Amino acid sequence: MIDITLKLLLKRMGLLLVLYTLLRLVFYAFNYSTFAGAAPDQTVLAFLHGLRFDLSALTIINIPFVLFSLWPIGNTLHSTYQRLLRILYLVTNAPFIALNLVDVEFFKFIGKRSTNEIFTIGGDIAEQAGQLLGYYWYMVVGFILLLWLLAKVYPSAPVAALVKNKLLWRSLRLVVVAALAVLAIRGGLQLKPLRVSHAFTLQPAALGHLTLNSPFTFIKSIGQPKLEPKHYFATDAEVRKALPFNLQTYLQPDGPPRHQNVVIIILESFAAEYVGELNNGRGYTPFLDSLASNGLLFRNAFANGRKSIEAVPSVLAGLPSLMQQPYITSAYQSNTLYGLGSILQKAGYHTAFFHGAANGTMGFNNFARLAGIQEYYGLDEYPPALRKSDYDGQWGIFDEPYLQYVARQLSSFQQPFMATIFTLSSHQPYTVPEKYKGRFPKGELEIQESIGYADFALREFFKTASKQPWYNQTLFILTADHTQKSIAPAYQNELGAYRVPLLLFQPDQPFTGIDPDRVVQQADIYPTVLDYLNIATDKVLPFGQSVLDTSSTGRALFYNGNSYFMVEQQGVTELTATDELHFYTFPDLAPAPAAKDQEERLKGYVQYYRNGLINNKLYLQK
Numbered sequence: 123m124i125d126i127t128l129k130l131l132l133k134r135m136g137l138l139l140v141l142y143t144l145l146r147l148v149f150y151a152f153n154y155s156t157f158a159g160a161a162p163d164q165t166v167l168a169f170l171h172g173l174r175f176d177l178s179a180l181t182i183i184n185i186p187f188v189l190f191s192l193w194p195i196g197n198t199l200h201s202t203y204q205r206l207l208r209i210l211y212l213v214t215n216a217p218f219i220a221l222n223l224v225d226v227e228f229f230k231f232i233g234k235r236s237t238n239e240i241f242t243i244g245g246d247i248a249e250q251a252g253q254l255l256g257y258y259w260y261m262v263v264g265f266i267l268l269l270w271l272l273a274k275v276y277p278s279a280p281v282a283a284l285v286k287n288k289l290l291w292r293s294l295r296l297v298v299v300a301a302l303a304v305l306a307i308r309g310g311l312q313l314k315p316l317r318v319s320h321a322f323t324l325q326p327a328a329l330g331h332l333t334l335n336s337p338f339t340f341i342k343s344i345g346q347p348k349l350e351p352k353h354y355f356a357t358d359a360e361v362r363k364a365l366p367f368n369l370q371t372y373l374q375p376d377g378p379p380r381h382q383n384v385v386i387i388i389l390e391s392f393a394a395e396y397v398g399e400l401n402n403g404r405g406y407t408p409f410l411d412s413l414a415s416n417g418l419l420f421r422n423a424f425a426n427g428r429k430s431i432e433a434v435p436s437v438l439a440g441l442p443s444l445m446q447q448p449y450i451t452s453a454y455q456s457n458t459l460y461g462l463g464s465i466l467q468k469a470g471y472h473t474a475f476f477h478g479a480a481n482g483t484m485g486f487n488n489f490a491r492l493a494g495i496q497e498y499y500g501l502d503e504y505p506p507a508l509r510k511s512d513y514d515g516q517w518g519i520f521d522e523p524y525l526q527y528v529a530r531q532l533s534s535f536q537q538p539f540m541a542t543i544f545t546l547s548s549h550q551p552y553t554v555p556e557k558y559k560g561r562f563p564k565g566e567l568e569i570q571e572s573i574g575y576a577d578f579a580l581r582e583f584f585k586t587a588s589k590q591p592w593y594n595q596t597l598f599i600l601t602a603d604h605t606q607k608s609i610a611p612a613y614q615n616e617l618g619a620y621r622v623p624l625l626l627f628q629p630d631q632p633f634t635g636i637d638p639d640r641v642v643q644q645a646d647i648y649p650t651v652l653d654y655l656n657i658a659t660d661k662v663l664p665f666g667q668s669v670l671d672t673s674s675t676g677r678a679l680f681y682n683g684n685s686y687f688m689v690e691q692q693g694v695t696e697l698t699a700t701d702e703l704h705f706y707t708f709p710d711l712a713p714a715p716a717a718k719d720q721e722e723r724l725k726g727y728v729q730y731y732r733n734g735l736i737n738n739k740l741y742l743q744k
Contacts, residue, residue, distance in 0.1 A: 237343035364726030417627030461493020
C-alpha cells in the first residue's frame with residue numbers, strides 16, 4: 123500500500139507532467155505552421171512520446187525535491203516542513219517553466235529548442251530586457267499566471283498528518299524511488315540513455331521539436347562533450363576523394379589579381395520569402411528587386427544556419443554551421459581559421475566590419491578579429507552627436523542613418539578595401555522610424571514592414587555610394603543571415619526554413635554565363651570573392667565553392683539540430699544523427715531512390731567537418 127508521503131510526491135510530479143503537456147500544446151499552437159504538414163495521428167504520437175522526455179527532464183530538475191520529500195528521518199509531514207518543500211518545488215521548477223515559455227517564441231527564430239548556448243547571448247538579453255519584456259509581455263503574464271496556478275493547485279498534506287513508517291522502511295522506499303528516478307532520467311532500459319536525437323523518430327522529422335521540451339535540450343547540452351569523430355571513410359585520402367573540391371583552382375587563378383573593392387551586405391532576417399524577385403513580384407523589397415535586374419540573383423540560395431551568430435563564420439570564413447553549438451561560442455572557437463580579412467590583408471586590402479548594434483553583440487567583434495578584419499565599427503564608434511537621434515531605442519542605429527554613415531566611412535578608406543555590413547532594423551521588434559510609419563506595406567507578418575524600411579535604407583545607401591569614386595570599382599554581395607517568420611506554404615518545409623537571397627552586383631559589369639538556378643549557400647561567398655579577385659591561396663575550406671565556377675551546379679549544406687542536409691539540383695540528401703540516410707527530389711522533397719554518389723559526398727563533408735574541428739585540421743594541404 124502506498125503511504126501518504128509517496129502519494130503526495132506522485133501527485134506533485136504528476137501535476138508537473140500535466141503542466142508540461144499544456145506547455146507543449148501552447149508551443150504547438152504558436153508554431154503551428156512548422157507542424158501543419160503532419161498527420162493528426164503522428165501529432166498525437168509526438169505528444170505521447172513527449173511524456174518520456176518530460177519525465178526525464180522533470181526527474182533531473184526535481185532531484186532535491188524528491189530527496190527531501192522522502193527524507194527518512196523526522197516528521198516530513200509537519201506543516202513547516204511541507205511549506206519549505208512547497209517553496210523548493212516552486213523555486214526549482216520556475217526557471218524551466220520560463221524556458222519552455224521562452225521557446226514558444228524563440229523557436230521561430232532558431233528553428234530548434236534552446237540549449238545552453240542561451241548563456242552566450244545572456245548579455246544581449248540583459249541589455250534588451252526592457253524592450254523584450256514590453257514586446258513579449260503576454261509571455262511574462264502567462265508565466266506569472268502559470269506559477270500562481272501551480273502554487274494554488276499544489277497538493278497539500280492533510281492537516282495534522284503524521285509519518286507512521288519506521289526508519290528502515292522509509293530508507294528502503296527512498297532507495298527504490300532513487301532507482302526508478304535513474305530509470306526515468308535515462309528514458310528506459312534501452313542501451314543508450316535518452317538523447318535529443320531520439321525525439322526525431324516520427325515523420326515529418328519536424329515533430330521531433332514538438333516531442334522535446336526545452337529543459338531537456340538545455341540540460342543535455344550542459345557539459346556536452348566535444349564532437350565525436352566519424353569514420354565513414356578509412357583514410358583522409360578517401361574523404362578528400364569524396365569531396366567535389368579542387369584546391370588547385372584557388373592556388374592557380376586564371377589571371378592577375380583584380381584590385382576591386384568588395385562590400386558584403388548581410389541583411390537581417392531577409393528570408394527569400396520576402397523578396398519580390400524570388401516570388402513573382404510578391405514581396406517587400408522593390409530596391410533589392412531592381413538590383414537583381416542588373417546583377418545576378420540566385421533563385422536557390424540557402425543559409426548555412428538559422429541564427430545570426432552562425433551566419434558570420436559561414437560568410438567570412440566559408441565554415442557552415444554543422445553542429446549544435448555556433449562556432450563562435452563552441453569549444454573549437456580557438457581553432458585555426460582563416461577569414462577573408464586574413465587573406466585580403468596580405469593582398470593589400472583595408473578591411474572593416476560594420477554593425478550598428480552594441481559592441482560585443484553576438485561576439486561579432488571578436489570573430490571579426492579572428493577573421494583578420496582590421497577595424498570593427500559598432501555602436502561605440504558611431505558619432506556621439508548622432509547616436510541619440512538615430513538610435514532605435516532597442517538594438518542600435520536605424521538602418522537608414524547607419525548605412526549613410528557606412529558610405530561616408532568607406533569613402534575615407536584607402537582602396538582597395540573589403541567591408542562587411544550587417545544591418546539590424548529588420549530584427550525583432552521590427553522598429554520603423556516614426557517619420558516612416560505607414561510608408562511601407564504592413565504585410566501579413568509583423569516583420570514585413572521593417573523589411574520594406576530596410577530595403578529603403580539599402581536604396582539610399584546605394585544612391586549615396588553611386589556618387590563616390592570607389593563605387594564602380596566595387597563588387598557588392600548581398601545575402602541574409604537567416605530566414606524568419608513564414609506565412610507562405612511553399613516555404614514551410616525543411617528547405618524553406620533556410621532559403622535566403624544571394625545577389626552579386628557589379629556596377630556596369632553584368633554577370634553572364636552563370637546559371638541563376640544554381641544551388642548556392644553562404645559558405646560560397648568566401649571562395650567566390652577569392653575567385654573574382656584572382657587571389658591565390660590554399661586557405662580555402664572545401665564546404666563551399668565559387669558561384670562563378672560553371673563546371674558545377676552547386677550545393678548547400680546545413681544541419682537542423684538532428685540531421686545533416688545536402689541540397690543539390692539532382693536531389694536532397696539527409697544523414698540523421700543515427701546515420702540513417704534519406705533521399706528526396708529537389709525542390710519538392712518527394713522521396714527519391716538512394717544515390718550512392720550523393721551519400722558519399724554528404725558523408726565526406728560530415729566526416730571532414732567533425733574530424734577537422736576535433737583535430738584542428740580543417741585546411742587541405744597543398
